[in-house]
Amino acid sequence: MERLTSPRTIKYIIEKYGFRFSKGLGQNFIIDESVLTRIIEGSEVTENDLILEIGPGIGVLTDVLCQNASKVVSVEIDKSLIPILEETVGHHDNLKIVTGDVLKIDVKALIKEEFGDLKPKLVANLPYYVTTPIIMMFLEERIPVSDLVVMIQKEVADRIVAKPSTKAYGALSVAVQYFTEPSIVTKVSRGSFMPMPNVDSTVIRLKVREVSPVELTDEATFFLTIKDAFGKRRKTLLNALSSGFLSISKSQAKEALDNAGIDENTRGEALNIDQFATLANAIYLVKKKEDK
Ligand code: SAM
Secondary structure: OOOOOOHHHHHHHHHHHOOOOOOOOOOOEEOOHHHHHHHHHHHOOOOOOEEEEEOOOOOHHHHHHHHHOOEEEEEEOOHHHHHHHHHHHOOOOOEEEEEOOOOOOOHHHHHHHHHOOOOOEEEEEOOHHHHHHHHHHHHHOOOOOOEEEEEEEHHHHHHHHOOOOOOOOOHHHHHHHHHEEEEEEEEEOHHHEEOOOOOOEEEEEEEEOOOOOOOOOOHHHHHHHHHHHHHOOOOOHHHHHOOOOOOOOHHHHHHHHHHHOOOOOOOHHHOOHHHHHHHHHHHHHHHHHHHO
């Protein structure tokens, strides 16, 4: 078979298997060979690496992952792609294909079964409609992977790496930067996919932190603080914190802000992750005082 990135191959597959692209499942397959090279280089995949892939599609990325890594486990939701994958990548004896919805299957159990106590790298061209839920599921549930190297919509990647006091900076930036060290691997234009999506993409690498970058008294309060601070972006912190999920009064919010050394008129978007941690720890103490 010709290269899997070749539109001729894709046409052959579509005709042979009567395959129909599902927009709802975010099926945009890579047709640009250089994108594959950039993903492999960016994820620094070596022959010792274990890989978990989400959404192999017709196997374009799966094929190069199998050529470069020790073992690849790919999870695909669309059953109609399974016979196609058998033809395109079934010859790799270091590949296991699992059918299922990555958001519904027990990914921790799958990793344990396939990789034991070793942490694979997650490498994937993620379906657009579930990019953030998939990333946040891996981070919040602390699914044991060492890195997430994922192709996502450019705007989402921009939000993930954004710095304080920029338009793109928000709750997603702080949450992902808390769990990982993010970096941009490469930008990919919409013309590199078939069918062509309406958006450009970015490959991003999220290196999962072994040690927390900040000291937190209570992680749940930290996330609620971020949620409230960005939930009402135009409000001052004093107003945003006292009218959200934290359930604290204005005077409690003021006390916590004072204790954290943060001006009550500041907006959430100006705080860096260290300041959010200091603020969350102060809020936790103020709330605890009330419980007594
Ligand atoms: N890896 C291929 C490539 O790069 O050409 C295909 C990538 S395509 C953007 C996304 C793939 O994810 C599709 O094959 C789609 O069927 C699959 N997919 C969509 N939602 C999924 C889910 N919840 N769990 C597992 N796979 C999913």
